Amino acid sequence: MTDVLERPAAVVPPRAVTSGVLNWLVFLLLLAGALAMCAPFVWMLSTSVKPPAEIFRYPPTLLTSDPQFGNYARIFGVIPFGRLMLNSLIVSGAVTLLQLLVCSMAAYAFARLRFWGRDALFLLYLSALMIPSQVTLIPNFILIRDLGWIDSYAALILPFAFSSFGTFLLRQAFLTVPRELEEAARIDGATYAQVFWRVMLPLVRPALGALGIFTFIAQWNNFLWPLITTTRPEMATLTVGLSTLRGQYNTDWALLMTGSVLAILPIFAVFIAGNRAFIRGITSGGFGGR
Amino acid sequence: MSRRMAAAEARSAWLFLAPSLLLFLVFVLLPVLAAFGISFTRWDLFTAPHFAGFQNYADLILRDSLFHKVLGNTVLYVLGTVPAQMVLAFLIALLLNRRVWGQTALRVIYFLPVVSSTVAVALIWSWIFNSNFGVLNAFLGMIGVQNPPAWLNSSRWALPALIIVAIWQGLGYSMVLFLAGLQGIPHEVYEAGEIDGAVGWRKHRYLTLPLLSPTTFFVTIVSLIGSFQVFDLAFVMTQGGPANATNTIVYYVYQNAFQFYRMGYASAAAMILFAIILILTLIQYRLQDRWVHYD
Numbered sequence: 034m035t036d037v038l039e040r041p042a043a044v045v046p047p048r049a050v051t052s053g054v055l056n057w058l059v060f061l062l063l064l065a066g067a068l069a070m071c072a073p074f075v076w077m078l079s080t081s082v083k084p085p086a087e088i089f090r091y092p093p094t095l096l097t098s099d100p101q102f103g104n105y106a107r108i109f110g111v112i113p114f115g116r117l118m119l120n121s122l123i124v125s126g127a128v129t130l131l132q133l134l135v136c137s138m139a140a141y142a143f144a145r146l147r148f149w150g151r152d153a154l155f156l157l158y159l160s161a162l163m164i165p166s167q168v169t170l171i172p173n174f175i176l177i178r179d180l181g182w183i184d185s186y187a188a189l190i191l192p193f194a195f196s197s198f199g200t201f202l203l204r205q206a207f208l209t210v211p212r213e214l215e216e217a218a219r220i221d222g223a224t225y226a227q228v229f230w231r232v233m234l235p236l237v238r239p240a241l242g243a244l245g246i247f248t249f250i251a252q253w254n255n256f257l258w259p260l261i262t263t264t265r266p267e268m269a270t271l272t273v274g275l276s277t278l279r280g281q282y283n284t285d286w287a288l289l290m291t292g293s294v295l296a297i298l299p300i301f302a303v304f305i306a307g308n309r310a311f312i313r314g315i316t317s318g319g320f321g322g323r
Numbered sequence: 324m325s326r327r328m329a330a331a332e333a334r335s336a337w338l339f340l341a342p343s344l345l346l347f348l349v350f351v352l353l354p355v356l357a358a359f360g361i362s363f364t365r366w367d368l369f370t371a372p373h374f375a376g377f378q379n380y381a382d383l384i385l386r387d388s389l390f391h392k393v394l395g396n397t398v399l400y401v402l403g404t405v406p407a408q409m410v411l412a413f414l415i416a417l418l419l420n421r422r423v424w425g426q427t428a429l430r431v432i433y434f435l436p437v438v439s440s441t442v443a444v445a446l447i448w449s450w451i452f453n454s455n456f457g458v459l460n461a462f463l464g465m466i467g468v469q470n471p472p473a474w475l476n477s478s479r480w481a482l483p484a485l486i487i488v489a490i491w492q493g494l495g496y497s498m499v500l501f502l503a504g505l506q507g508i509p510h511e512v513y514e515a516g517e518i519d520g521a522v523g524w525r526k527h528r529y530l531t532l533p534l535l536s537p538t539t540f541f542v543t544i545v546s547l548i549g550s551f552q553v554f555d556l557a558f559v560m561t562q563g564g565p566a567n568a569t570n571t572i573v574y575y576v577y578q579n580a581f582q583f584y585r586m587g588y589a590s591a592a593a594m595i596l597f598a599i600i601l602i603l604t605l606i607q608y609r610l611q612d613r614w615v616h617y618d
Contacts, residue, residue: 059418060425066415067432070491074435076458077447089456092465139343148333154340161351165552165600167573168593171361171580172354175368195346225335254440256555257573261581272442276559279446286450293443304438308431311438315496316503 136199144207206240243314379591403486412497434495445559504538
């Protein structure tokens with residue numbers, strides 16, 4: 034289950050694959066589907082460099098003869114785009130690091146340490162998975178407002194520094210580590226903190242990577258929370274900035290597509306660089322042992 | 324182990340748990356209880372809240388015809404999105420599970436919309452659906468469709484437009500889960516099945532589908548829960564319009580809380596969403612015995 038995207042097919046018995054024609058049909062079908070999946074992105078790229086006159090041409094053209102790469106410079110003047118990107122980067126990065134630390138600490142306690150009330154507490158954490166985030170939205174907003182944290186990084190980061198999902202995922206990973214490894218360290222006189230930091234964490238690096246990429250992408254794309262907790266344009270995140278672009282410059286489609294390209298490309302890069310870890314997070318998060 | 328060592332272990336455990344416990348209490352547990360409390364009040368954030376009993380719930384469920392429409396829209400959106408997406412995802416996973424040229428690249432491509440920000444995706448599709456200059460209607464015109472819909476400007480077609488985008492964006496997620504499930508089916512099962520005459524479609528009907536049922540169960544729950552929480556698409560593409568045609572539960576919660584400052588009313592609507600998700604999950608778990616086979 035570790036590399037769903039890359040593992041060659043092993044399930045179909047060899048004899049079923051003998052028909053070359055069938056294989057070509059399957060390939061063409063999948064290719065057509067993949068083109069359909071890509072088409073909106075291609076259209077986004079194409080529009081982002083079109084001169085104004087060509088945007089509304091009918092029938093539409095895919096490739097412009099006069100590409101306007103200046104759109105990419107222009108967007109930094111229309112909204113504080115550099116700042117928005119930096120904000121998204123700071124928030125996503127900080128949330129990811131904090132969540133890895135906070136969740137792995139909790140997960141280690143749940144997986145390895147004995148204490149009164151452990152199972153009940155873990156069940157409480159797990160049951161939080163069922164709560165839609167919109168339920169806590171209003172009280173959390175009121176809390177942030179009363180703390181005077183509107184338009185602050187704390188508001189954007191702290192509510193996401195913990196997740197039940199992350200704790201569950203990492204607990205599963207810790208459970209697979211053989212007990213002997215940490216017992217040996219304990220006998221040598223290591224404290225629980227040393228065991229956790231030096232023995233356990235390095236051994237679950239793949240799970241940490243999976244959760245890390247997963248969290249980063251989710252935060253980068255997060256929208257509703259930054260929408261309600263930021264009022265100053267320079268404290269917004271990229272997604273919020275993009276959505277305001279739509280309201281103010283309703284007809285400037287080239288600029289909207291430029292913004293979309295700039296919002297999507299970094300996350301494509303993150304995903305393609307770590308897609309195996311990411312997929313591992315998705316598939317192991319839901320299934321537990323299967 | 325001595326009692327002292329056990330006490331030391333427990334003390335360490337609570338230290339490890341402390342940060343998560345604090346965050347969990349402040350940002351999850353207490354807010355849920357607070358949301359429940361707020362849902363029984365009338366509160367505009369600026370003056371003191373008034374206790375209103377079940378008034379908000381009674382209004383939403385019995386009298387608010389807009390909320391009824393919002394519920395209907397959300398259900399239509401879920402019904403339009405989830406089954407179509409699952410069938411497509413399953414078929415693609417089945418095909419991609421064969422030895423196909425460019426397999427890795429194809430799988431990554433199908434997954435790219437999943438990691439894309441919904442705000443950006445919503446902007447791209449708004450342009451595609453644009454009723455005057457959009458590429459979709461230009462294409463429909465080319466293949467002979469006389470009066471293509473006005474999509475996002477039409478109260479009839481705006482919701483279907485959102486559904487199309489949602490299917491496109493979420494397809495890859497279900498596909499990956501199905502792929503993982505398919506790869507978990509042992510080779511031998513098919514070999515044994517073939518001897519008993521399970522070939523072609525029968526192979527999938529009698530072997531793949533039953534063996535995949537835990538995956539299907541999981542995908543169903545996750546897609547249902549995710550779809551009921553649709554917001555970003557409706558916010559960016561249509562602002563809930565035209566004429567509330569794409570106003571959904573979460574959008575309604577947002578509107579009431581942050582545009583009309585009706586915190587109690589919005590909280591009650593959020594609690595109703597919570598209840599719907601809870602009931603759906605419980606029903607799914609009850610039905611699980613009927614159709615899910617674990618080895």
